[in-house]
Amino acid sequence: MFIMRFTERPYVAYTEDDVRNSFRSSVRLTFSNTHFDPKLGADLYNQYLDEYEFSEEVGFDGLMLNEHHNTPTCMGATMNLEAAILARMTKKPKIVLLGNPLPIFENPIRLAEELAEIDMISRGRLVSGFVRGTGIESWATNTNPVHNRERFEEAHDLIIKTWTTPGPFRWEGKHYQFRVVNPFETPLQKPHPPIWIPGVGSPETLEWCARHHYPYIYLETDPQVTVSMTDLYAKAAAECGYEPGPQNFGYLWRIHVQDTDEKAIEVGKGFLTGNAGIGRVPLPGDFMAPAGYNSREGSKRLLEQYKHALRPDPLYGGVDSAGWDAVVESNRIVVGSPKTVVKKIRQGLEVFRPGILGVWSNDGTIGHKDTMRCLQLMKDEVLPAIREMGKELGLPGPFEQAP
C-alpha cells in the first residue's frame, strides 16, 4: 500500500461575513484578495513546507499537493513551485502532484519542462497527476470551459509525446500548435513519471484512465458511489483486456488523529472549514461548473451515479453539531484516537480496496500545533497499522504492482 499525506494549505483569516459580502457570496473566484495578508501568507507557506518536511520523517510514501486559483481554501496556486522546493528538501517520499490542471495551460511544453526538472531534482520521485481543474480554474485563467476536456486530452497527449519521443518534432493540434518541440531536459524516470488522475468520478475521466492504465484517486467520494465508479473503471479496463486491482485505485480521506477521541472530534471539526471555506457558504453552481464544462451526456451519467450517494457529505453536511456528528458517524471524515482511527480506516479499506491511501491530515481551521501532534501520532501508531492492513487485505500500491 502506498500512503501519502495531503493538506490543501488553507488560509482562514477571514470571516463568514466577508464571504457573504463578496460578489455572489462566493469564497472562490470573486472573494477579494484584499482579505489576504502576505505577512501571514509568508508564515503559512513556510509552516506548510515544514509540515511536509516532517511528513517524510513520519514515514509517508508520498507528499501530495494540489492546485487551485482565486481561493483562500488552497494556497497552492502554483503547485509546481512547492513541488520543486520539496524535491530538494526531502530525500525519500514521492512528490505526488494531483494534479496540474492541464486545460488552463496555454503552453503544455513549459509544463513538461517544469515537471522534468522536478523529476530530476528529486532524483526520480515525481508522480505527475493531471486534472481538468474545477470551473473556477477556467474562470481564473479565462480558458473557455467548453474546450476543457478536449484541451485536457490534447495537452496530455502532447506532454507524453514530449517526454517519450526524440525531438525535435512538430505538433499541429486543435488547441495547441508548436513547430519545434524539443525541450532539452527530459524526465529522469523512463519512459516518463507515473501519471495518476484524481477526481470525483466523472464517468468519461474514469474510462479514459482505465484505457491509459492510470490509477484513479477518488477525492473522498461517497462510499456507495465509489464502489459503482470502480465498476465503471473495471468495465472499461476489461474492454482493454485487463483486470484492474487495488494498484489502479486510490482514496483520499480526511483523517485526523489526536490523543483522545474527544479531542480529535473537537479539533477535527476544523475540516469543515477546509475546502468549503469559513462559513461554508455554498458556491454558485456556475462558478464550479460553468456552461459547457461538463458534457451534457457526462453530466447525466454523473447525476445518475450520485443518485445512489449515501449522505451525509462533508462538503454539504451541516455545520451544526448534529451535521458534524453525522459526518463523523458515517466515517466520511475519520477522526479519533489512534486506536479508533485505525479501526475506522480498516472499514473503509475493506470496502474501497485502494492501493493508494491519501491521508488528508488537516485543513480549514485545524492549526499547526494540532497538525504536528496528529502527524506524530500517525508516525507512532497509525501508519504502521495501516501498512499491516494493506498486506493483510492484499492492497498493493502502484509501485508494488504495475497498474
Place this chain on the structure above:
Amino acid sequence: MAYERKFVTVGGARIEYFVGGSGAPMVWLHGTEGNLGWLPLHEELARDFTVYVPTHPGFAGSERPPWLETFLDLSRFYLWILQELRLPKAILAGHFIGGWLAAEMAVMSPSTVARLFLIDAAGVRPREGEITDIFLHGSEGTRRLSFVDAKQVADYDLLFGTKSTPEAREAHIINREAVTRYCWKPYMHDPSLPPLLERLRDVPTMLIWGREDRIVPMECGELYRKAIPGAQLQVIDRCGHFPHLEKPAEFWRAASAFLLPNHRRD
C-alpha cells in the same frame, strides 16, 4: 398570421428557422436567450416583410458543424446559411449577439445586406465602460440587469420565466453552452470589427439602444454610430437591454421610420 417552422441543411448541419409574412426578406438574429420561436415582434414585422428567424448553429434547435468554434466561424457560416436560403440581399436585424452577428456578416459581405438594424448589439469593446459579464453574473443576475423595470415587459416569462419542462431546461443549458463557446474570449467583442465598419458606407444602418442598458452600455451604440458612415442611433429612455420588449411602442416608432420610410403604418 401564418408562419412555418422549417429546416435547411448547410454544410451537413440541420438549421432550424421560422418563416412568415410577405415582402422584402428580413433575417432576425436572436440574442443569447436562443430562438424563442415566432414572437409578437416577428408577427408585427411580417406585415411588411418576409421574416426569417433562424436558430444559430449550436443553439437548441440547430446543429453545429463540429469545426464551428468561434464567433467569426459563426459569422462566415451564416453567410452560407443565407446563401442556402436563397437570400442574396436581405435586411439583417439582430439583438445583442444577434446584432454583433449581423455586423460581422455585413463587413464580410456588404453587398448581401440591404439594411442593417442593430439593437443593443455586442461586438464593439467600449472604451470607458464594460460589456457586463453575463456568465459571471449568472442567469439570475443577468436577468436583474436586463431591464429598467421588468413589469414593463409583456414577454418577460417567455424570456426568463421558470423553465418548466425538462425540454425547456435542456434548451437553456444548450444555449448557455453555445454562448460560452462563441463569446467567452475575447468576451462579447471582436477587436477587428470597429475598423472594418467603415466598409458599410452604402448599407443603411440604424442602431437602437436602451439608454439604461446595463448589459451593453450605450457607449457601444455611439461607437457603432461613429464607425458606420451615415448610421443613425435612436436611444430609448427608461429602457434597458431589450428595447423591443421593454418599450415596444417606442421601439416600433423608431423601427418603422427606418424600415418603412415610405409609408405610415396604421
